[in-house]
Amino acid sequence: MGKDKRIKNITSTVLSQFWGKLERIDFDFKFKDGNWKRLSHEAYGKSDGVAILLYNPETRSVVLSKQFRIPVYVAGVSEGYSIEVCGGSVDEGESPESCVIREAQEELGYHVSNLKFISTVFLSPGIVREQVHLFIGEYRDSDRIDNGGGLEVEGEEIEVLEMSFKEALNMIDSNEIIDARTIMLLQYIRINKLL
Template sequence: MTAGVDTPDGRGRTGLDRHGRDLTGNPNVVIRDVELLSSDWYVLRKTTFDFRHADGHWSRERRETYDRGDGAAVLLYDAERGTVLMTRQFRLPAYVNGHPDGMLVEAAAGLLDGETPEEAIRREAAEETGRAIGAPEPVFAVYMSPGSVTERLHCFAAPYASRGGVEGRGGNAEEGEDIEVLELSFVKALSMIGTGEIADAKTVMLLQWAALEGPFRALR
């Protein structure tokens, strides 16, 4: 008996080895086996599949995939004042892979956890920044690391109401979050990409979208 396969894992899940077995959308890919490697908080699988190459020959391939669910992110902006609302929090994976202190400046984001992307992003914005937001505008949905991570990130932009005392702390304390809230001029935030002060991919993409097509395109 294996937890997550035929008995419940720590989160009550079973059948985690069946994910992806029934895919038929690509005639050049035939799934042969899915092995569950880990099902702690997220799920790690090893999938064996046959792949037909452009010259017609088939090869047997194996890939590990990390499934943490899909997520959503939102760029909070005040077009009239030329500002954006960001968070800064500790990210262990960045810290152990060369970031000086692991404190990343980011757009508000989180996992869907069974909600729609818009519901999730309203919840995350409130938890992380303490702000209710205006109508979220869908911007794009992207696979952040498609070589190994299944997550698709739904990205939005939304206005926030400006008032005194924006900066402060946010986050869900029960989940160990300790988040600093930052209000930055958009011009400053955009320049922080070049200096490396903003190195988070979703945030870089949303800021560049805002400059090219979004609320700050007139500043180009």
């Protein structure tokens, strides 16, 4: 945790470590008026993550995935299915670049050689400590090495979707694409006129 003279007496209690670590963090915080107050927050996370949007400048298409997400289901949205960019968790000792190349092969079935880093973001900084490293990558049909679909040992069942860039943008407007990483990367492609 970073050093800030307005924060002191930090304690952490692990509440759960089932998949990621959920911890309660208690600390004293000095407000602008000079008063100190004891605050408590929860922070959740496993490791940093990656996400990549594959795009084809020749066909003006993108590759996305569709998979079941229990938080989406519990929220009562789209029967729990999310259309999104490829992503995953960075393993210990692995670089974000190596991770995103591995995930693109496992989930989408594409070999990525033309990788561009876009940004590192927090998607929900009020509770989740995961930083997500965002990438884009050009692909050609010849970069497809298998059908993708994810890893059975990780409980993944991923449908690979190749669609026109225009169709993907329309899916944002129709709320079929609700994943923040996907929206950011599609908008990056649009703003920078890559397709």
